[in-house]
Structure formats: C-alpha cells, structure tokens
Amino acid sequence: MDLVIRNARVIDGTGTPSYPADVGIADGRIAAIRKSGEPPLSDAGPRTRTLDAHGLALSPGFIDMHAHSDLALLRDPDHSAKAAQGVTLEVLGQDGLSYAPVDDRTLGEVRRAITGWNGDGSDIDFDWRTVGEYLDRLDRGIAVNAAYLIPQGTVRMYAVGWDDRPATPQQLDHMRQLVAEGMEQGAVGMSSGLTYTPGMYATDSELTELCRVVARYDGYYCPHHRSYGAGALEAYEEMVRLTRDAGCSLHLAHATMNFGVNKGRAPELLTLLDDALASGADISLDTYPYTPGCTTLVAMLPSWASEGGPEAILARLRDDDTAERVRHHMEVVGADGCHGVPIDWGTIEISGVSDPELTDCVGKTVAEASAQRGEAPWTTARRLLIDDGLGSTILQHVGHEENVRAIMRHPVHTGGSDGILQGEKPHPRAYGTFPHYLGHYARELGILTIEETVAHLTSRPAARLRLPDRGLVREGYRADLVLFDPDTVAAGSTFEAPRTLPVGIPYVLIDGKFVIEDGRRTDVLAGRSVRRTPGVR
Numbered sequence: 001m002d003l004v005i006r007n008a009r010v011i012d013g014t015g016t017p018s019y020p021a022d023v024g025i026a027d028g029r030i031a032a033i034r035k036s037g038e039p040p041l042s043d044a045g046p047r048t049r050t051l052d053a054h055g056l057a058l059s060p061g062f063i064d065m066h067a068h069s070d071l072a073l074l075r076d077p078d079h080s081a082k083a084a085q086g087v088t089l090e091v092l093g094q095d096g097l098s099y100a101p102v103d104d105r106t107l108g109e110v111r112r113a114i115t116g117w118n119g120d121g122s123d124i125d126f127d128w129r130t131v132g133e134y135l136d137r138l139d140r141g142i143a144v145n146a147a148y149l150i151p152q153g154t155v156r157m158y159a160v161g162w163d164d165r166p167a168t169p170q171q172l173d174h175m176r177q178l179v180a181e182g183m184e185q186g187a188v189g190m191s192s193g194l195t196y197t198p199g200m201y202a203t204d205s206e207l208t209e210l211c212r213v214v215a216r217y218d219g220y221y222c223p224h225h226r227s228y229g230a231g232a233l234e235a236y237e238e239m240v241r242l243t244r245d246a247g248c249s250l251h252l253a254h255a256t257m258n259f260g261v262n263k264g265r266a267p268e269l270l271t272l273l274d275d276a277l278a279s280g281a282d283i284s285l286d287t288y289p290y291t292p293g294c295t296t297l298v299a300m301l302p303s304w305a306s307e308g309g310p311e312a313i314l315a316r317l318r319d320d321d322t323a324e325r326v327r328h329h330m331e332v333v334g335a336d337g338c339h340g341v342p343i344d345w346g347t348i349e350i351s352g353v354s355d356p357e358l359t360d361c362v363g364k365t366v367a368e369a370s371a372q373r374g375e376a377p378w379t380t381a382r383r384l385l386i387d388d389g390l391g392s393t394i395l396q397h398v399g400h401e402e403n404v405r406a407i408m409r410h411p412v413h414t415g416g417s418d419g420i421l422q423g424e425k426p427h428p429r430a431y432g433t434f435p436h437y438l439g440h441y442a443r444e445l446g447i448l449t450i451e452e453t454v455a456h457l458t459s460r461p462a463a464r465l466r467l468p469d470r471g472l473v474r475e476g477y478r479a480d481l482v483l484f485d486p487d488t489v490a491a492g493s494t495f496e497a498p499r500t501l502p503v504g505i506p507y508v509l510i511d512g513k514f515v516i517e518d519g520r521r522t523d524v525l526a527g528r529s530v531r532r533t534p535g536v537r
Helices: 104-113 131-138 152-159 169-184 204-216 232-246 266-278 310-318 320-333 356-361 366-373 377-387 401-408 429-444 450-457 459-464
Strands: 003-010 019-026 029-035 049-052 057-060 062-064 087-092 145-151 189-193 220-224 249-252 283-287 293-296 348-352 393-396 413-415 481-484 507-510 513-517
Touching (some): 062 413, 104 152, 104 310, 131 145, 145 152, 152 204, 169 204, 232 266, 266 283, 266 401, 283 459, 310 320, 310 377, 320 377, 348 366, 366 377, 413 459, 450 459
Parallel strands (some): 003 049, 003 057, 189 220, 220 249, 249 283, 283 413
Antiparallel strands (some): 003 019, 019 029, 057 481, 481 507
16 A cells, blocks of 8 residues: 555545445555454554555545636646645636637637636646647646547637638538547546637537537536526526537536626526436536636627627727727627627626736726726726726626526536636636535535535536546545545635635645645646546447
C-alpha cells in the first residue's frame, strides 16, 4: 500500500448510508476497503503512509459538469479555485465556444469572442489546432483532470463563419467531419450555446445531424438552449425532441428557470423531464446552487447585432442609428441574447473588465453606474462594450431560489459550477459550488442528505461521462478522493469576496496523490485529460 486512510466515514457515491472503514490506496487506485469488524488493513511497509481520518468523510472526487477552465488549467498550475473545492475532474468546451477544433482564422475569432470568459489568451502558447492536440496539451500535467466537449459554435465558425444563414450541404459535411474527428480523438460529446453567435444560427435540422454523429460514438449533447427566460419550457422541449430524433443522449447545461416569467415554474420542467425519461429518453442535467447567472455583457445583444463577429458588433455599436435599434430591441422588444425578456439594467452587475481603466464599474449594476454618470443605462452599457472591446463580464440577478431547490432534488441532477474565473469580482460559484452544496443545501437546509448530495456530485456525472472506474469509493476504482468535515464544510466565497477558498476540505487526492494536504495546495500536477473510450456504436 502507498497510503492507508483509517477511521474514515465513507460516503461512497451511491447515495446509500455512509459507513466507517479504512481505505488502502496503491498505484493510484483504491486497493482495499475494510469496514468495521472486518480484518484490518496492514500498514506495514517502509513507504506506506497512514492518515487518521477520524471525524472526516471520505468521498469520490467531485466532478464539475460545467466548467470554463479551458485556458485557466494551462495558465494557473495552482488552480485552487477548483482543487480546493474537492473537484478532481472538470468538463470543458462548454456553451458551444472553445479553442478546438480550429484553424488559424477560427482561433483568432474565438479568442476574441470569449475574452470575457477566459481572457484573450495572450499568455498562452496555442500550439494545438485539433481536439486531440488540445487534450495532449492537458496531458503534460494540470491541477485536476479534464474532459472535453466539442463546441458546436466553434465548429460552425470554422465551417460556415459568422453569418446567420443555413449551412450548405458541403459545409454540413465539413461540420460532421469535425465532430467525428473530435469524438475519435477523445471528446465526450458536443456542446452548444444557442443564445450565443454563431452557434445560435444553426437550425434544428443542422443540430440533429451533428447529434447523430455524437450518438454514433456514444457521446452526449450538452446544450445551453435557446432561452432560459421567455419560452424557456419550449426551449427545453426543443432539445428533448431534437435529441430523441437523433438518438443522442442529452445533458441540459445549467438547467435553470430564470426571469420573472418563470418564477415557481420548475415543476413544469421536471414534469417534462419525467415524461421523457419514462418514455425511454436518456437525459441528465446540471445546476449551480445560486440564483444569479454569469456571462458576458455582449451576450445580451440581439443576434442580428452580433452577426459577422466581434468587429462587426463594434461597428454597429459605434453607429448611432444602429445602436439605437439595438437599445430598442433590448429594452422594449426583448433580445434573444437576453432570453427574449426586455432587459432590466438593475439586474446586470458588472463583474469584470478587460481594460483596467474601467474597473470603477466593477461591482455596480449598469443602472447604478449610469446614475452616477448622469446618463441613460444604455449609454453606459454601450460605452462599456466599446471601450472594453466586448470583454466585460456580468452577473445577471434573475434567478429564483424555489426553482434552484426543486431542480437540485431531481434524480438526474448533477453539479456544475459554470465558473468563469476572469474578472475582478467573479461569481462566487467559481470558488464555492461544491462546498456550498454540501454545507448550505445538505447540512443546513436538508434539501438532500449528505449521501444524496455526494451521489449528485460524483457517481451520477461519472455515469453520464461513461467512466467505468470513477465516481465511487470502490475497490479497483481510481483514487480520486476527497476528505471533508461534514460538520464544517462550507463555501468561503461570497458575492463580496468571491475568490475566498472553502473551509472543511483538508485533503484532496488525484490518482492517489495529494493535491490538497492539510488544507493547502501542494505542487502536484496529477491531472490529465479524460478521454472517451474509443469505438463507434
């Protein structure tokens, strides 16, 4: 044995009651589990370490089903934002926009488009173009493990461009080829951002064709669908119908019901899911345990104003007549970028800017910043979009606590931080999602038991990812493990201090190696890419 953990309260990820046991680890895997009353594990051996876990729970490592650490894992070897939460695996490539597959043109465009999510990448050596090459880059050593979704918006950018038009047959074939290559190289599925350009320009028939490719490789489709506001339920129905037609598994990204039009409507969503599941659909979802959302300010614009990419957007914003059309669409009509709901500038809080000269806006809503300037909110928002080169991030305070609680109880629910790590004042979910589930929602509110909560964060996502040896404390499984104190575990991050690390998680192991030890980050880089098992269905 390399390590023997004694006197742990094992919460094994199945959702069943915990039990006291000793756990032995060898060669990066769980070698033995001895419950009370069974013959004890031997800790003899000159290199065997023993850890007394009295008072601590031992669980599988947490799986973040919705992460935006695509560049952060390369930029920040420490990555305590996730490692300190007990996250041992993140799923990247979310919301239809990421950095592979690309050519030189597409790479430049996507870097500009999602500067607010990941920075402009000027500090990154983009020495990859394909999905496989990106995963190879991760394999050089990262803080936590990572799986990857093929970003449909990037694929469309590559094959079609930024135009709002149907793909030609040749372009559709090119997109099918890119998706197939990405799946063969190890992606676990495909994502979309259907309120983000250019992915939102895809028709249902186009998305269905791409999902058919994903299904051949037993992957899953993870859409940020067309609305979380007006028409949200219809948007969920569209995704269920589309994936049923394609024969593809469905995982609903940050499955919320937001804005005033959806207050108290989570039961309607859950009924839709239950009916689909009962008829044989393969569906799961993830949520974060907070009410505000987080994205970029440019994402709020109507899609017609975003056609053509970042430079075309800026040109429209600089033109007074066109900018007035944008304002009217956002404030009166309800832009598709804002989920069909007329924007309330009092709910839009600036959380980060790319230009340090604009930091005085951070922490204020657009309404507050405009009042201080003595101008209309749209004038402030327009100025910020232009001056910050579309790089500003926002918090959008439009969620409902009763919806959050109802959805997290559902049997197919998993946890995802949707954590954007950029900005001076990021959403606290980036640093706090998993301990917040355990401390606030399980221990304090009793929404789920601690065992149920752990299952939602471990074995259920592992099953969605088709991982045969992760997500459970079981002999032979990988030793990606978390030791936490059920009585004290809590998110340290708040909206006022969002980069504060959690408490009550003293040990985190990946591949049997300590990445968090005695509550501090070690220098171990045990993370690697986690690739889909090869083979076509």
